[in-house]
Amino acid sequence: DKGEYRHFMLKEIYEQPRVIKATMEGRITKTRVLEQALGTDAANLLENVRHVQIIACGTSFHAGMVARYWIEDLAGVPCSVEVASEFRYRKHVIQPDTLFLCISQSGETADTLAALRQAKKAGFRAAMAICNVPGSSLVRESDLVIMTQAGPEIGVASTKAFTTQLTALLIFTVALARHNGLSEEKEAEIVAALHQLPGQVSDVLALDAEIEDMSKAFMDKNHSLFLGRGSQYPVAMEGALKLKEISYIHAEAYPAGELKHGPLALVDSEMPVVTVAPNNALVEKLKSNLEEVRARGGELFVFADRAADVKPEDGVHVMQLPSVHEITAPIVYTVPLQLLSYHVAVLKGTDVDQPRNLAKSVTVE
Ligand code: M6R
Secondary structure (H helix, E strand, O other): OOOOOOOOHHHHHOOHHHHHHHHOOEEEOOOEHHHHHHHHOHHHHHHOOOOEEEEOOOHHHHHHHHHHHHHHHHHHOEEEEHHHHHOOOOOOOOOOOEEEEEEEEOOHHHHHHHHHHHHHOOOEEEEEEEOOOOOHHHOOOOOEEEEEOOOOOOOOOOHHHHHHHHHHHHHHHHHHHHHOOOHHHHHHHHHHHHHHHHHHHHHHHOOOHHHHHHHHHHOOOOOOEEEEHHHHHHHHHHHHHHHHHOOOOOOEEEEEEHHOOOOOHHHOOOEEEEEEEOOOHHHHHHHHHHHHHHHHHEEEEEEEHHHOOOOOEEEEEEEEEEOOOOHHHHHHHHHHHHHHHHHHHHHHHHOOOOOOOOOOOOOOO
16 A cells, blocks of 8 residues: 555655664664574674675665675675676685675565575575565575565565665674674664664655755756765665666766766766765765766766765755765665655656566566
8 A cells, every 4th residue: 555655666765764773673772783683593603704795686786785895894804796697607606604695675586596596505604685575485595584674565666675675784794793803882883873874864855855856857868877986886876776767767877986987978968967975085086076077067966965065056966965974874875866766757757666677576587
């Protein structure tokens, strides 16, 4: 039931503060992650993990891409991320002390399951799943499971599944990092940032009308670029996927530093450039990328931390977001991009909840 909402996608975007909270419930205290809440055997399975191999498709793959930044940064454990359909069809090397982590909303994606089954033959330390559907094949076939508490996701475009996957992945990362020297102080800092998330996502939802206004600029465009740096690069990828999936506008994501290495040639007044710019160490570098775009007449749509001090000017539209902790920023910054693509699709009159050619769950190759 869509209730008061026009589409399931919009309803699911608005459910995020609640379902993110539900995904944290029972898994964190005020200051700590409760490792045993991840599974009675979690402590044993996470000890001596020397490598994490993440496998997923689509939006879930983007969640894995964000997690890689977290895992290497906080746990200092090397992490590889690959789309399932690539992994399963190539010769791969899996070390025995690898944690094999599959991320899937449905738990029934054929390529992800095939990758897991194949990897089992090669041997690894443990199979872990981040999944939204209890009793799914993925859940049944994994040693360690963190269920996202997103509830049923009806819209084909994944929204609340993604942000709850990220929430679960951050909790998992802290648990893993604790086995690898994460200080209690740092843990408390991240857990405090987690507690702030539902409120911060609500603050972003309050910008809906402004984002709807912004969306008008995309209506008659055929192409767009999405830029981000660091853990915001996968956020840009996810933003681009949302836009192409439901509005059928060609959208490509680039790590901002790659701009000069090719895509800058595409930039002109017909190419809107969307950028996510939280106030982290990379923001100054990002600002110079923005100037490169501006100098070529490209119109910029910047989602930035209030504190980042990105100034609106002619051709530069700035949406100021609440100040957030760098670690949780990818979760918060996803939300305005979801709203942007939603409103563009509504304006274009596409079938938002059931985009052409797509299925909610890809259970065939
Ligand atoms: O159920 P899964 O998370 O395994 O599904 C993976 C992808 O098919 C899925 O995320 C797809 O990319 C979404 N439609 C994106 O919005």
